[in-house]
Amino acid sequence: MSTSLLIQKGRIVDPSQNIDEVLDLLIENGKIQKIAKNISAGEVEIFDARGKIVAPGFIDLHVHFREPGFEHKETILTGMRSAAMGGFTAVCCMPNTEPAMDEPGTVGFVLLKAKEGNLIRVYPIGAATRGREGKVMTEIGHLKKAGVIAISDDGEPIYDAYMMRRVMEYAHMFGLKVIDHCEDKNLSQQGVMNEGYMSTLLGLTGIPSVAEEVMVMRDILMSQYTQIPVHLAHLSTRGSVDLVRWAKAKGLPVTAETAPHYFSLSDEEMTSYRTEFKMNPPLRTREDVKAIQEGLKDGTLDAIATDHAPHQEVEKEVEFDMAPFGIIGLETSVGLGLNHLVHPGILTLSKWIDKMSCRPAQILNLPGGNLRVGENGDVTILDLGKEWSVGEIPFESKSKNSPFREIKLKGKAVGTIVGGRVVMRDGEVISKIKDQKSK
Amino acid sequence: MKWNRKHLLGLEDLSQEEIEYILKTAESFKDISIRPIKKVPALRGKTIATVFFEPSTRTRTSFELAAKRLSADTLSITAIASSVVKGESLKDTVRNLEALKVDCMIVRHECSGVPHLISRYLEASVVNAGDGSHEHPTQALVDLFTILEKKKTLEGLKVVIVGDILHSRVARSNIFGMTKLRMNVQVVGPRTLIPKEIERLGVSVSHRLDDVIPEADVLMFLRIQSERQKKNLFPSLREYSENYGMSIQRLKNTKPDCLIMHPGPINRGIELASEVADGPQSVILDQVTNGLAVRMAVLFLVAGGGE
Ligand SMILES: [Zn+2]
Numbered sequence: 253m254s255t256s257l258l259i260q261k262g263r264i265v266d267p268s269q270n271i272d273e274v275l276d277l278l279i280e281n282g283k284i285q286k287i288a289k290n291i292s293a294g295e296v297e298i299f300d301a302r303g304k305i306v307a308p309g310f311i312d313l314h315v316h317f318r319e320p321g322f323e324h325k326e327t328i329l330t331g332m333r334s335a336a337m338g339g340f341t342a343v344c345c346m347p348n349t350e351p352a353m354d355e356p357g358t359v360g361f362v363l364l365k366a367k368e369g370n371l372i373r374v375y376p377i378g379a380a381t382r383g384r385e386g387k388v389m390t391e392i393g394h395l396k397k398a399g400v401i402a403i404s405d406d407g408e409p410i411y412d413a414y415m416m417r418r419v420m421e422y423a424h425m426f427g428l429k430v431i432d433h434c435e436d437k438n439l440s441q442q443g444v445m446n447e448g449y450m451s452t453l454l455g456l457t458g459i460p461s462v463a464e465e466v467m468v469m470r471d472i473l474m475s476q477y478t479q480i481p482v483h484l485a486h487l488s489t490r491g492s493v494d495l496v497r498w499a500k501a502k503g504l505p506v507t508a509e510t511a512p513h514y515f516s517l518s519d520e521e522m523t524s525y526r527t528e529f530k531m532n533p534p535l536r537t538r539e540d541v542k543a544i545q546e547g548l549k550d551g552t553l554d555a556i557a558t559d560h561a562p563h564q565e566v567e568k569e570v571e572f573d574m575a576p577f578g579i580i581g582l583e584t585s586v587g588l589g590l591n592h593l594v595h596p597g598i599l600t601l602s603k604w605i606d607k608m609s610c611r612p613a614q615i616l617n618l619p620g621g622n623l624r625v626g627e628n629g630d631v632t633i634l635d636l637g638k639e640w641s642v643g644e645i646p647f648e649s650k651s652k653n654s655p656f657r658e659i660k661l662k663g664k665a666v667g668t669i670v671g672g673r674v675v676m677r678d679g680e681v682i683s684k685i686k687d688q689k690s691k
Numbered sequence: 692m693k694w695n696r697k698h699l700l701g702l703e704d705l706s707q708e709e710i711e712y713i714l715k716t717a718e719s720f721k722d723i724s725i726r727p728i729k730k731v732p733a734l735r736g737k738t739i740a741t742v743f744f745e746p747s748t749r750t751r752t753s754f755e756l757a758a759k760r761l762s763a764d765t766l767s768i769t770a771i772a773s774s775v776v777k778g779e780s781l782k783d784t785v786r787n788l789e790a791l792k793v794d795c796m797i798v799r800h801e802c803s804g805v806p807h808l809i810s811r812y813l814e815a816s817v818v819n820a821g822d823g824s825h826e827h828p829t830q831a832l833v834d835l836f837t838i839l840e841k842k843k844t845l846e847g848l849k850v851v852i853v854g855d856i857l858h859s860r861v862a863r864s865n866i867f868g869m870t871k872l873r874m875n876v877q878v879v880g881p882r883t884l885i886p887k888e889i890e891r892l893g894v895s896v897s898h899r900l901d902d903v904i905p906e907a908d909v910l911m912f913l914r915i916q917s918e919r920q921k922k923n924l925f926p927s928l929r930e931y932s933e934n935y936g937m938s939i940q941r942l943k944n945t946k947p948d949c950l951i952m953h954p955g956p957i958n959r960g961i962e963l964a965s966e967v968a969d970g971p972q973s974v975i976l977d978q979v980t981n982g983l984a985v986r987m988a989v990l991f992l993v994a995g996g997g998e
Binding site for chain 2: 447448449451452453454455456457458524525566569570571572573574
C-alpha cells in the first residue's frame with residue numbers, strides 16, 4: 253500500500269505561511285514532506301489539482317454527531333462521511349449526547365467509533381457539568397485524560413455565573429478552553445425565532461437578540477476578571493459582534509465563532525413557516541447578517557463553525573413551535589462561505605481559509621491548520637468554479653434538515669485528504685465501512 | 692372578478708379586491724339567514740370538516756352552521772394539539788382525514804402557521820380558523836363586514852384595537868385587512884403586550900387609551916387572558932382594567948356613533964363594563980350574526996361553489 257501522495261500543480265493557499273502560488277505538495281507517512289515546484293517522486297499516488305485550490309485541512313469547531321443516544325439522526329460514522337464530503341479533515345463534537353459526554357467512558361466510546369470509522373479526525377468536547385444540568389462540575393481532569401479537547405455544555409449555556417467562573421478556572425489548569433453557548437434562557441423563554449418585525453408578522457414567539465448578548469457580555473467580563481480565555485459559540489447578532497470587538501480591543505483572551513447560516517440568511521426568509529429555518533440562536537435580521545459579515549472581515553469573529561445539528565425529517569415535519577432547533581451544515585459550509593464571503597469580496601480566499609482551518613486549530617490548540625513540513629498531511633482541495641445545487645446528490649449525513657436544499661452554489665470541496673489518505677474525491681467518500689442509512 | 696384561491700390562510704396575502712369580493716359575497720348570503728328556509732344547495736355533495744386542535748365552541752359552531760346552510764356534509768374533529776402527546780404527527784392526522792375524502796378542512800391550532808403547513812400536505816382546501824398568535828381571517832372579515840354595514844364605508848375610518856396585541860390573531864388579521872382597505876389603525880395596550888416593530892405593519896401605537904378614545908370611529912377590544920399575568924406581562928387584571936377597560940365614564944368621551952366591538956367571549960368588567968357591552972354602541976351581537984354570512988361566503992368561494 254502506497255503511503256505517499258503527491259498533490260500536483262494546485263494553487264496552494266496557506267495563510268499561516270503566506271503562501272499563495274501554484275506548487276506541488278508531497279505527503280509521506282501521513283506527514284507533509286515537501287512543498288515546491290515540480291516535485292518528482294518515484295512510486296507515489298498522484299492527486300491532480302490543476303485549476304484547484306489546495307488548502308490546509310478544514311476544521312469544524314462545532315458539530316453534533318448525536319451518537320450515543322440519537323443514532324437515528326446521525327452516527328459518528330455518517331457524521332464523519334458528511335464532514336469528509338464537505339471538505340473537513342477534523343471536527344469537534346459537542347457533548348449533548350445521551351448520555352452526555354460527561355465521563356471518560358462516553359468519550360472513549362466516541363473515540364472508538366471514530367477510530368473504527370477511520371475517515372477524518374474527531375475531537376470530543378467534554379461536558380462542563382454532569383448531565384449538562386449546570387449543577388455539578390464534571391471530572392475535567394479525567395475527561396482530559398480520556399481525550400477531550402475542550403469543555404462545553406452546548407445546547408445549553410453554562411447558566412450560573414458562579415459555575416461558569418469555576419469551570420473556566422478549573423478547566424484552565426488542564427489547558428482546556430471553555431466554549432459557551434450564549435443564551436439567557438429567561439429572556440429567550442419559549443421563543444422559536446428572532447424577535448422583531450418577522451416574529452410580529454408571523455405571530456411566532458421571539459427570542460430577543462439581547463438574550464444572546466447579555467451572556468456574551470457576562471462571559472467577556474468573566475474572562476476579564478479571571479484572565480482566562482473563553483470561546484463563544486455561534487454568535488448571531490450585531491450586539492454580540494460589537495461586544496467581542498470591544499473585548500478584543502481591550503486585549504482580552506476572547507475568541508468567537510459564527511456559522512454559515514448567520515452570514516447567508518436572515519429571518520426575512522422565514523415567511524413560509526418551514527421548520528428547516530428553525531435553529532438556535534435563530535436567524536436574525538439583515539442588519540445582523542451584515543454585522544456578522546463585518547465581524548468576519550475585521551477579525552472580530554475568528555472562525556466559521558457549522559453547528560451541524562442533524563434531525564430526522566419526521567421530527568421536523570411538525571408544528572413550527574414543536575420542531576427541534578438546528579440544521580445540518582457540514583456539506584454546505586464551503587459553498588456558502590465561497591458564495592457569501594469570498595465571491596462577493598467580503599473576505600479574501602486566504603482570510604476565509606484562515607477562518608475555516610488555521611484559526612480553529614489555534615483556538616483549541618489542535619494539530620493542523622497549516623501546511624508546514626512535518627505537520628499532518630491534512631488537506632482540503634477546492635474547486636472555486638464548480639456549480640452545483642444543494643441536495644442534488646443525497647446528503648452523506650443521515651438527516652437532510654437544511655434550509656439550503658435546492659439552492660445553487662458556486663464552489664465546492666472536491667478533495668479531502670487526512671494524513672495523506674484521500675477520503676473524499678470528486679463528491680465521493682472513499683471508505684470501506686458503510687453505515688445503514690435510515691430512510 | 693373571479694375567485695381563484697384554493698385556501699384561505701390569512702388576510703396578509705389577500706388583495707384589497709379579494710377582501711372586497713368576499714364582503715360582497717357575504718352580503719348576498721346574509722339574506723338567506725332571514726328566510727323561512729335557511730338553506731341553499733351551493734355546496735351539496737361536498738364534505739367539510741372542522742378540525743379543531745384547540746377548543747372553540749363559537750367559531751366551530753359558526754363554521755358548521757355555515758357549511759350546513761350551504762348543504763355540505765359536515766364532520767367535526769377535535770384533536771389534542773400536541774403531536775408529541777398523541778404520538779401521531781400532525782401530518783398523519785390530516786392525511787388520515789383526507790383519506791375520508793374531505794373537500795375542505797377548517798383548521799384551528801394553538802401554534803402559528805399550522806394551516807400553512809397543512810395546506811402543503813393536502814389536496815383539500817384549508818380555511819384558517821385561528822392559528823396561534825398569527826391570523827384569524829374570518830373573524831377579521833366579520834369585523835370588516837360589521838363596520839361596513841354600520842358605517843357604509845371603510846376608507847378613512849379610525850379603528851383603535853385595544854389589549855393584548857402580542858398574542859392576538861384577531862388583531863393581526865384585522866391590521867392586515869384594515870390597512871389594505873385604507874383604514875387608520877391604532878393599537879393600544881401596555882408596552883409588554885405590543886409586539887416589536889408593529890409600526891411596520893402600518894399602524895400607530897399608543898399606551899394610553901384615554902388619549903385615543905375621542906377620535907375613534909371604532910373601538911375594538913380584545914379578550915385578555917389571565918395567564919399573561921403569571922408571565923408578568925401585566926401586574927393584575929384590576930390594574931389592566933383600570934387602564935385599558937371600557938367603562939361607562941370612558942364611553943362618555945367617545946364619538947356618539949363610535950362602534951364598540953369585541954370578538955368574544957367577553958370578560959365582563961375587565962375589557963368591557965356590562966353596560967357598555969350591552970349598550971347601544973355595542974355591535975357585538977351583530978358580529979356573531981354576521982359571522983354566519985361571512986363564513987358561508989368563504990366556504991362557498993374556497994370549496995368550489997364559486998365555479
Ligand atoms: Zn449551541
